[in-house]
Ligand SMILES: NC(=O)C1=CN([C@@H]2O[C@H](COP(=O)(O)OP(=O)(O)OC[C@H]3O[C@@H](n4cnc5c(N)ncnc54)[C@H](O)[C@@H]3O)[C@@H](O)[C@H]2O)C=CC1
């Protein structure tokens with residue numbers, strides 16, 4: 001007889017998942033993923049059901065990590081929301097299975113996992129690609145991803161200045177009011193971007209907001225939205241993910257230089273001196289290691 005699954009809500013997941021643990025585990029599995037050894041990791045490209053009528057989609061993101069003993073899937077919906085909507089754009093649940101027996105061992109909130117693991121992966125990209133003496137961080141957007149990126153990037157790097165732009169200034173102001181440190185609210189994307197060393201685009205925009213001529217040569221751009229800044233060396237989390245799902249990569253025909261895992265493995269160089277873009281689509285293995293970490297922490301407490 002199998003035990004009932006552990007149920008963990010958003011508050012618990014947020015509390016149990018720390019960036020310190022997450023970053024090192026993500027580095028390790030993203031490196032492994034890029035070796036494409038199917039006896040180690042199996043992660044198909046996300047299955048997506050478009051809900052065009054309501055500007056959304058439902059995605060299913062399974063993953064199996066043999067050495068880590070993790071079998072999981074995330075089910076995630078993403079809906080474009082009207083500005084000021086109280087509903088989150090991204091809602092998700094992660095299921096962890098017993099890899100030997102196939103029973104569900106945990107069901108947990110995936111919103112906090114999605115926010116933290118995406119930001120942690122961007123932080124890995126910033127460690128690899130940002131200019132050596134990065135002083136200015138710019139965040140475009142003021143939603144869940146903007147917040148998690150602010151948290152992890154200001155924890156890891158000592159920026160002298162942080163700038164935020166959001167399409168409605170009062171949303172940017174509300175975002176800043178919730179933070180501890182000093183942040184400048186900018187009135188335009190250009191004002192936020194010019195001179196920045198690390199730029200995070202975490203908006204739901206599908207039209208370009210960021211133009212290459214504003215970006216300081218050598219800066220690093222971590223892109224979460226649909227808009228690709230083409231005047232740069234482009235890195236992705238997964239080549240298959242990017243060439244299947246990223247409309248901007250497919251349509252522009254831009255060359256993907258390498259996966260993040262290939263830089264971690266040392267099979268491709270991090271061209272840190274050049275302007276770099278890390279195009280993040282999100283991967284099931286990122287959710288899988290995050291959920292396992294949460295469950296391990298929870299078990300230590302019980
Ligand atoms: N790579 C990954 O693994 C993940 C990527 N994402 C992406 O990150 C982005 C942000 O997601 P969340 O923070 O969860 O959403 P959110 O709804 O919490 O925040 C979205 C932000 O984008 C702004 N925005 C929306 N449409 C815009 C437009 N047309 N022009 C300018 N600003 C606009 C909103 O004002 C808000 O500040 C989305 O593009 C989403 O697809 C989200 C989760 C994971």
Ligand SMILES: O=C(O)C1=NCCCC1
Pocket residue numbers: 076077078090114281282283
């Ligand atoms: O990886 C994810 O999870 C997501 N990626 C794109 C937007 C929705 C969630």
